[in-house]
Amino acid sequence: MINHHLSDKLLMAYSAGTLPEAFNLAVATHIAMCDECRARLASFDAVGGAVLEQVAQDSSAMDDTALSATLSRIKAQSPSERPSAKPISSKVLPEPLCSYVGGDVDAVKWRSVGGGVRQAVIPTSDRATARLLYIPAGVAVPDHGHNGMELTLVLQGAFADEADCFRRGDIEIADEGTEHQPIAQAGLDCICLAVTDAPLKFRGFLPRLAQPFLGI
Amino acid sequence: MKSGADHALAEECAQDVMVTVWKKAAQFDPARASVATWIFTIARNRRIDMMRKDRRPEPEELTWGPEAEPDQLDVMTLQQESELLISAIANLPEKQRVMIERAYFGDLTHSEIADETGLPLGTIKSRIRLALERLRHSLS
DSSP, rough: OOOOOHHHHHHHHHHHHHHOOHHHHHHHHHHHHHHHHHHHHHHHHHHHHHHHHHHHTOOOOOOOTHHHHHHHHHSSSEEEEEEEOOOOOSSHHHHHHHHHHHHHGGGGGOOOSSSTOOOEOOOTTTTSSSEEEEEOOTOOOOEESSSEEEEEEEEEEEEEEEEEEETTTEEEOTTTTTOOOEEEEEESEEEEEEEESSSSESHHHHHHHHHHHHOO | OTOOOOHHHHHHHHHHHHHHHHHTGGOOTTTTTOHHHHHHHHHHHHHHHHSSSSOOOOOOOOOTTTSOOOOOOHHHHHHHHHHHHHHHTTTTTTHHHHHHHHHTTTTTTTTTSOOOOOOOOOOHHHHHHHHHHHHHHOOO
Protein backbone atom coordinates (compact mmCIF):
# COMPACT_ATOMS: atom_id res chain seq x y z
CA MET A 1 0.00 0.00 0.00
CA ILE A 2 1.61 3.23 -1.18
CA ASN A 3 0.80 6.31 0.93
CA HIS A 4 3.14 8.98 -0.44
CA HIS A 5 2.53 9.99 -4.04
CA LEU A 6 3.78 12.37 -6.73
CA SER A 7 2.56 15.99 -6.72
CA ASP A 8 0.36 17.40 -9.51
CA LYS A 9 3.13 19.72 -10.69
CA LEU A 10 5.64 16.87 -11.03
CA LEU A 11 3.10 14.77 -12.94
CA MET A 12 2.24 17.69 -15.22
CA ALA A 13 5.91 18.44 -15.92
CA TYR A 14 6.62 14.73 -16.58
CA SER A 15 3.61 14.60 -18.91
CA ALA A 16 4.73 17.78 -20.70
CA GLY A 17 8.25 16.35 -20.98
CA THR A 18 10.08 19.23 -19.30
CA LEU A 19 11.70 17.55 -16.26
CA PRO A 20 15.43 16.91 -15.97
CA GLU A 21 16.33 13.30 -16.80
CA ALA A 22 17.06 12.33 -13.17
CA PHE A 23 13.56 13.48 -12.12
CA ASN A 24 12.00 11.61 -15.06
CA LEU A 25 13.74 8.48 -13.78
CA ALA A 26 12.31 8.85 -10.25
CA VAL A 27 8.81 9.71 -11.51
CA ALA A 28 8.72 6.78 -13.99
CA THR A 29 10.02 4.31 -11.39
CA HIS A 30 7.38 5.39 -8.87
CA ILE A 31 4.63 5.02 -11.50
CA ALA A 32 5.88 1.52 -12.31
CA MET A 33 4.92 0.61 -8.71
CA CYS A 34 1.85 2.86 -8.25
CA ASP A 35 -1.34 2.47 -10.32
CA GLU A 36 -2.88 5.51 -8.62
CA CYS A 37 -0.16 7.78 -10.07
CA ARG A 38 -0.23 5.83 -13.37
CA ALA A 39 -3.91 6.80 -13.69
CA ARG A 40 -3.19 10.39 -12.60
CA LEU A 41 -0.43 10.61 -15.22
CA ALA A 42 -2.84 9.33 -17.88
CA SER A 43 -5.24 12.11 -16.91
CA PHE A 44 -2.45 14.69 -17.30
CA ASP A 45 -1.61 13.17 -20.70
CA ALA A 46 -5.31 13.70 -21.51
CA VAL A 47 -4.81 17.40 -20.70
CA GLY A 48 -1.93 17.39 -23.21
CA GLY A 49 -4.27 15.83 -25.77
CA ALA A 50 -6.89 18.49 -25.06
CA VAL A 51 -4.33 21.29 -25.44
CA LEU A 52 -3.19 19.70 -28.71
CA GLU A 53 -6.75 19.63 -30.08
CA GLN A 54 -7.18 23.28 -29.10
CA VAL A 55 -3.97 24.28 -30.88
CA ALA A 56 -4.80 22.18 -33.95
CA GLN A 57 -7.93 24.28 -34.46
CA ASP A 58 -6.10 27.58 -34.78
CA SER A 59 -2.61 26.75 -35.99
CA SER A 60 -1.04 27.11 -39.41
CA ALA A 61 -1.42 24.25 -41.87
CA MET A 62 1.50 22.07 -42.86
CA ASP A 63 3.29 22.39 -46.20
CA ASP A 64 1.40 21.15 -49.27
CA THR A 65 3.92 18.37 -49.75
CA ALA A 66 3.65 17.07 -46.19
CA LEU A 67 0.81 14.64 -46.82
CA SER A 68 2.41 12.98 -49.83
CA ALA A 69 5.80 12.83 -48.07
CA THR A 70 4.19 11.17 -45.05
CA LEU A 71 2.17 8.74 -47.15
CA SER A 72 5.24 7.58 -49.02
CA ARG A 73 7.07 7.02 -45.73
CA ILE A 74 4.11 5.03 -44.40
CA LYS A 75 4.00 2.85 -47.54
CA ALA A 76 7.65 1.96 -46.99
CA GLN A 77 6.98 0.10 -43.74
CA SER A 78 4.48 -2.22 -42.14
CA PRO A 79 2.71 -1.72 -38.82
CA SER A 80 4.00 -3.45 -35.71
CA GLU A 81 2.07 -6.23 -34.04
CA ARG A 82 0.33 -5.63 -30.76
CA PRO A 83 2.81 -6.64 -28.06
CA SER A 84 1.83 -9.66 -26.01
CA ALA A 85 1.03 -9.21 -22.33
CA LYS A 86 4.12 -9.40 -20.14
CA PRO A 87 4.17 -10.68 -16.59
CA ILE A 88 4.87 -7.95 -14.05
CA SER A 89 8.46 -8.16 -12.82
CA SER A 90 9.21 -8.92 -9.20
CA LYS A 91 12.59 -7.18 -9.06
CA VAL A 92 13.61 -4.74 -6.32
CA LEU A 93 14.45 -2.23 -9.07
CA PRO A 94 11.50 -1.87 -11.48
CA GLU A 95 11.86 -0.50 -14.99
CA PRO A 96 13.13 2.00 -16.05
CA LEU A 97 15.56 2.04 -13.09
CA CYS A 98 16.68 -1.55 -13.76
CA SER A 99 17.90 -0.60 -17.27
CA TYR A 100 19.79 2.43 -15.94
CA VAL A 101 21.60 0.23 -13.42
CA GLY A 102 22.10 -2.63 -15.88
CA GLY A 103 20.36 -5.20 -13.68
CA ASP A 104 18.73 -5.61 -10.29
CA VAL A 105 20.26 -4.64 -6.91
CA ASP A 106 23.15 -7.14 -7.26
CA ALA A 107 24.38 -5.19 -10.33
CA VAL A 108 24.74 -1.89 -8.43
CA LYS A 109 28.35 -0.69 -8.02
CA TRP A 110 28.19 0.70 -4.47
CA ARG A 111 30.72 3.09 -2.91
CA SER A 112 30.94 3.44 0.83
CA VAL A 113 30.23 6.92 2.21
CA GLY A 114 30.87 6.00 5.86
CA GLY A 115 28.73 4.73 8.71
CA GLY A 116 27.70 1.69 6.71
CA VAL A 117 25.87 3.93 4.20
CA ARG A 118 26.63 3.24 0.54
CA GLN A 119 25.71 5.08 -2.62
CA ALA A 120 25.90 4.70 -6.38
CA VAL A 121 25.54 7.67 -8.73
CA ILE A 122 23.39 6.94 -11.78
CA PRO A 123 24.54 8.87 -14.85
CA THR A 124 21.88 11.25 -16.21
CA SER A 125 21.90 14.71 -17.84
CA ASP A 126 23.60 17.38 -15.73
CA ARG A 127 20.47 19.39 -14.83
CA ALA A 128 19.94 17.12 -11.80
CA THR A 129 21.61 14.14 -10.14
CA ALA A 130 20.30 10.66 -9.33
CA ARG A 131 21.86 8.19 -6.94
CA LEU A 132 20.93 4.99 -5.18
CA LEU A 133 21.39 4.98 -1.41
CA TYR A 134 21.88 1.90 0.75
CA ILE A 135 21.21 2.56 4.43
CA PRO A 136 21.56 -0.35 6.87
CA ALA A 137 18.50 -0.94 9.06
CA GLY A 138 18.54 1.36 12.11
CA VAL A 139 21.12 3.77 10.65
CA ALA A 140 20.45 7.51 10.20
CA VAL A 141 21.12 9.39 6.98
CA PRO A 142 23.28 12.45 7.83
CA ASP A 143 21.13 15.40 8.96
CA HIS A 144 20.55 17.63 5.97
CA GLY A 145 18.51 20.51 4.59
CA HIS A 146 17.89 21.22 0.91
CA ASN A 147 18.88 23.86 -1.62
CA GLY A 148 16.48 22.74 -4.32
CA MET A 149 13.99 19.92 -4.71
CA GLU A 150 14.77 16.37 -3.63
CA LEU A 151 12.75 13.24 -4.40
CA THR A 152 13.42 10.08 -2.41
CA LEU A 153 11.78 6.88 -3.64
CA VAL A 154 11.93 3.83 -1.36
CA LEU A 155 12.71 0.56 -3.18
CA GLN A 156 13.37 -1.75 -0.23
CA GLY A 157 12.92 -1.50 3.53
CA ALA A 158 11.59 1.74 5.00
CA PHE A 159 12.76 5.03 6.49
CA ALA A 160 11.09 7.44 8.86
CA ASP A 161 11.75 11.05 9.78
CA GLU A 162 10.16 13.23 12.44
CA ALA A 163 6.89 13.43 10.53
CA ASP A 164 6.29 10.23 8.59
CA CYS A 165 7.22 6.70 7.55
CA PHE A 166 8.09 5.81 3.95
CA ARG A 167 7.89 2.24 2.65
CA ARG A 168 8.51 0.55 -0.72
CA GLY A 169 6.93 2.62 -3.48
CA ASP A 170 6.49 5.73 -1.32
CA ILE A 171 8.09 8.91 -2.64
CA GLU A 172 9.11 11.80 -0.42
CA ILE A 173 9.14 15.28 -1.97
CA ALA A 174 11.38 17.67 -0.04
CA ASP A 175 12.25 21.22 -0.96
CA GLU A 176 13.88 24.30 0.52
CA GLY A 177 12.94 24.55 4.16
CA THR A 178 12.58 20.80 4.68
CA GLU A 179 15.12 19.78 7.29
CA HIS A 180 14.95 16.24 8.44
CA GLN A 181 16.90 13.27 9.73
CA PRO A 182 15.57 10.11 8.11
CA ILE A 183 16.38 6.85 9.89
CA ALA A 184 16.21 3.45 8.17
CA GLN A 185 13.70 1.28 10.02
CA ALA A 186 14.47 -2.09 11.61
CA GLY A 187 14.11 -5.14 9.38
CA LEU A 188 15.35 -5.01 5.80
CA ASP A 189 18.18 -2.60 4.94
CA CYS A 190 16.78 0.43 3.16
CA ILE A 191 17.48 1.10 -0.53
CA CYS A 192 16.21 4.34 -2.10
CA LEU A 193 16.57 6.35 -5.26
CA ALA A 194 17.39 9.96 -4.36
CA VAL A 195 17.20 12.73 -6.95
CA THR A 196 18.19 16.37 -6.45
CA ASP A 197 18.35 19.46 -8.63
CA ALA A 198 20.85 21.07 -6.22
CA PRO A 199 23.45 19.60 -3.87
CA LEU A 200 22.26 18.75 -0.34
CA LYS A 201 23.42 20.95 2.54
CA PHE A 202 24.73 18.74 5.30
CA ARG A 203 24.68 20.44 8.66
CA GLY A 204 27.59 18.71 10.34
CA PHE A 205 31.13 19.98 9.66
CA LEU A 206 32.61 16.66 8.48
CA PRO A 207 29.83 15.71 6.05
CA ARG A 208 30.06 19.25 4.63
CA LEU A 209 33.80 18.88 4.15
CA ALA A 210 33.34 15.52 2.43
CA GLN A 211 30.46 16.69 0.20
CA PRO A 212 32.51 17.87 -2.81
CA PHE A 213 34.36 14.53 -2.85
CA LEU A 214 31.26 12.36 -2.55
CA GLY A 215 29.38 14.17 -5.31
CA ILE A 216 26.19 14.37 -3.27
CA MET B 1 4.64 21.72 -32.13
CA LYS B 2 6.16 24.94 -30.91
CA SER B 3 8.82 24.28 -28.28
CA GLY B 4 11.46 26.47 -29.91
CA ALA B 5 11.76 24.17 -32.93
CA ASP B 6 11.97 26.01 -36.22
CA HIS B 7 9.50 25.46 -39.03
CA ALA B 8 11.39 22.75 -40.96
CA LEU B 9 12.14 20.82 -37.78
CA ALA B 10 8.51 21.06 -36.66
CA GLU B 11 7.43 19.80 -40.07
CA GLU B 12 9.81 16.84 -39.88
CA CYS B 13 8.63 16.12 -36.33
CA ALA B 14 4.96 16.17 -37.41
CA GLN B 15 5.67 13.72 -40.24
CA ASP B 16 7.56 11.40 -37.87
CA VAL B 17 4.60 11.50 -35.51
CA MET B 18 2.11 10.51 -38.22
CA VAL B 19 4.31 7.62 -39.36
CA THR B 20 4.63 6.42 -35.74
CA VAL B 21 0.88 6.69 -35.20
CA TRP B 22 0.34 4.43 -38.20
CA LYS B 23 3.04 1.96 -37.20
CA LYS B 24 2.00 1.65 -33.57
CA ALA B 25 -1.77 1.76 -34.06
CA ALA B 26 -2.09 -1.77 -32.62
CA GLN B 27 -0.65 -0.60 -29.30
CA PHE B 28 -3.26 2.11 -28.81
CA ASP B 29 -5.52 1.34 -25.82
CA PRO B 30 -8.80 3.30 -26.20
CA ALA B 31 -9.79 2.48 -22.59
CA ARG B 32 -6.85 4.53 -21.31
CA ALA B 33 -6.49 7.40 -23.78
CA SER B 34 -8.31 9.33 -26.49
CA VAL B 35 -6.73 9.49 -29.96
CA ALA B 36 -5.65 13.12 -29.32
CA THR B 37 -4.00 12.06 -26.05
CA TRP B 38 -2.20 9.21 -27.76
CA ILE B 39 -0.94 11.50 -30.53
CA PHE B 40 0.15 14.02 -27.90
CA THR B 41 2.33 11.40 -26.13
CA ILE B 42 3.94 10.34 -29.41
CA ALA B 43 4.60 13.97 -30.39
CA ARG B 44 6.06 14.74 -26.95
CA ASN B 45 8.40 11.75 -27.13
CA ARG B 46 9.53 12.65 -30.65
CA ARG B 47 10.21 16.25 -29.60
CA ILE B 48 12.33 15.05 -26.64
CA ASP B 49 14.31 12.73 -28.94
CA MET B 50 15.01 15.61 -31.33
CA MET B 51 16.13 18.00 -28.58
CA ARG B 52 18.71 15.45 -27.29
CA LYS B 53 18.91 17.00 -23.84
CA ASP B 54 17.02 15.15 -21.13
CA ARG B 55 15.97 11.56 -21.77
CA ARG B 56 12.49 10.69 -20.55
CA PRO B 57 12.36 7.05 -19.42
CA GLU B 58 8.88 5.48 -19.31
CA PRO B 59 7.41 3.39 -16.46
CA GLU B 60 7.33 -0.37 -16.87
CA GLU B 61 4.68 -1.00 -19.52
CA LEU B 62 1.27 -2.48 -18.68
CA THR B 63 0.36 -4.07 -22.00
CA TRP B 64 -2.86 -5.79 -22.88
CA GLY B 65 -2.58 -8.91 -24.98
CA PRO B 66 -5.18 -10.35 -27.39
CA GLU B 67 -6.71 -12.21 -24.43
CA ALA B 68 -7.58 -8.92 -22.71
CA GLU B 69 -9.53 -6.71 -25.10
CA PRO B 70 -10.49 -3.35 -23.57
CA ASP B 71 -14.01 -3.20 -22.18
CA GLN B 72 -16.34 -1.34 -24.59
CA LEU B 73 -18.04 0.58 -21.80
CA ASP B 74 -14.61 1.70 -20.50
CA VAL B 75 -13.75 2.89 -23.99
CA MET B 76 -16.97 4.84 -24.43
CA THR B 77 -16.90 6.58 -21.04
CA LEU B 78 -13.21 7.45 -21.43
CA GLN B 79 -13.90 9.10 -24.79
CA GLN B 80 -16.79 11.06 -23.22
CA GLU B 81 -14.60 12.16 -20.31
CA SER B 82 -11.96 13.35 -22.78
CA GLU B 83 -14.55 15.54 -24.55
CA LEU B 84 -15.68 16.96 -21.20
CA LEU B 85 -12.07 17.73 -20.28
CA ILE B 86 -11.62 19.82 -23.44
CA SER B 87 -14.60 22.02 -22.58
CA ALA B 88 -13.55 22.19 -18.91
CA ILE B 89 -10.14 23.55 -19.94
CA ALA B 90 -11.77 26.04 -22.32
CA ASN B 91 -13.88 27.30 -19.40
CA LEU B 92 -11.00 27.77 -16.94
CA PRO B 93 -10.11 31.33 -15.91
CA GLU B 94 -7.75 32.87 -18.49
CA LYS B 95 -4.72 32.86 -16.16
CA GLN B 96 -5.00 29.14 -15.36
CA ARG B 97 -5.63 28.18 -18.98
CA VAL B 98 -2.56 30.07 -20.16
CA MET B 99 -0.45 28.46 -17.41
CA ILE B 100 -1.52 24.99 -18.55
CA GLU B 101 -0.87 25.73 -22.23
CA ARG B 102 2.56 27.15 -21.42
CA ALA B 103 3.39 24.08 -19.30
CA TYR B 104 2.53 21.74 -22.19
CA PHE B 105 4.32 23.89 -24.79
CA GLY B 106 7.43 23.40 -22.67
CA ASP B 107 7.71 27.05 -21.62
CA LEU B 108 7.55 26.36 -17.85
CA THR B 109 9.91 24.41 -15.60
CA HIS B 110 8.42 22.13 -12.93
CA SER B 111 9.05 24.76 -10.25
CA GLU B 112 7.14 27.37 -12.31
CA ILE B 113 4.02 25.20 -12.60
CA ALA B 114 1.35 26.19 -10.06
CA ASP B 115 0.68 23.85 -7.14
CA GLU B 116 -3.04 24.12 -7.80
CA THR B 117 -3.78 23.55 -11.49
CA GLY B 118 -7.56 23.98 -11.11
CA LEU B 119 -8.04 21.06 -13.51
CA PRO B 120 -11.06 18.82 -12.79
CA LEU B 121 -9.23 15.51 -13.29
CA GLY B 122 -10.95 13.40 -10.61
CA THR B 123 -13.49 11.68 -12.86
CA ILE B 124 -11.23 10.86 -15.80
CA LYS B 125 -8.57 9.59 -13.38
CA SER B 126 -11.08 7.26 -11.70
CA ARG B 127 -12.13 5.88 -15.12
CA ILE B 128 -8.54 5.14 -16.08
CA ARG B 129 -7.90 3.63 -12.66
CA LEU B 130 -10.79 1.19 -13.20
CA ALA B 131 -9.43 0.22 -16.62
CA LEU B 132 -6.01 -0.39 -15.03
CA GLU B 133 -7.55 -2.59 -12.34
CA ARG B 134 -9.29 -4.71 -14.99
CA LEU B 135 -6.00 -4.99 -16.85
CA ARG B 136 -4.07 -6.05 -13.73
CA HIS B 137 -6.80 -8.59 -13.03
CA SER B 138 -6.52 -10.09 -16.51
CA LEU B 139 -2.71 -10.26 -16.17
CA SER B 140 -2.71 -12.10 -12.85
